[in-house]
Amino acid sequence: LSKKDFLNKKVLITAGPTQEDLDPVRFISNKSSGKMGVALARAMLERGAIVDFVHGPLQVELPKHSNIQCYDTKSANKMADVTLSLASSVDIAILCAAVCDFRPQKIFAQKMKKEQNSFENISWEKNIDILRTIGGQKNKPFLVGFAAETSNMIENAIEKCINKNCDLICANNVAESSAVFGSTKNHIVVVNKNNVVKDLKEQNKTDAAHEILDLIKSLKCPTQL
């Protein structure tokens, strides 16, 4: 029997990669599968929350539930538009999408030709940082970010938590032997602006999601949730 300790809490979750088009047939993206975001959404739904789920192209099935509203996006720009329009009306935002940091400045209308050196001359434009933007807002929700690191994981995650004004950052070491991207398991260490809050050990993403929710519950107005 599951506890409904997030009953009617409004929760925004981002998940999956973004995809930035180069031309009609090519894009740049990353290895995110969306599994962690889906696990978080399922855990929230199970525990009574009302979920806005903003996602890029996923390799997993979306949760089907009367309390979830899914927003299918592709580019970082589109994900940012949708996410930012929802952020002020939620209690908790968990941003675990792997948003592409850059997009090609220009999307070619025709397929790029290798003979024309077009690949050597791609200019890149920085995408908006959705997490940092929400972190800078006045009435921001309880804000949880993710960080995929290959070195100095804890230090980098704490710095990210400070710079983006988050309440928690869930850090993954993507250099660890067990793959994180696409895997059903991962090893998350949760930090705040000062310290390690909890080392969640290696486990499946469903159990990790529930542990993250337990931490959110204990930190965000424990009497309200």
Ligand code: C5P
């Ligand atoms: O800076 P970095 O990309 O490592 O930060 C990762 C965290 O920031 C994740 O929570 C991710 O969802 C979020 N992010 C974002 N918008 C971006 C880049 C990252 O929301 N453009």
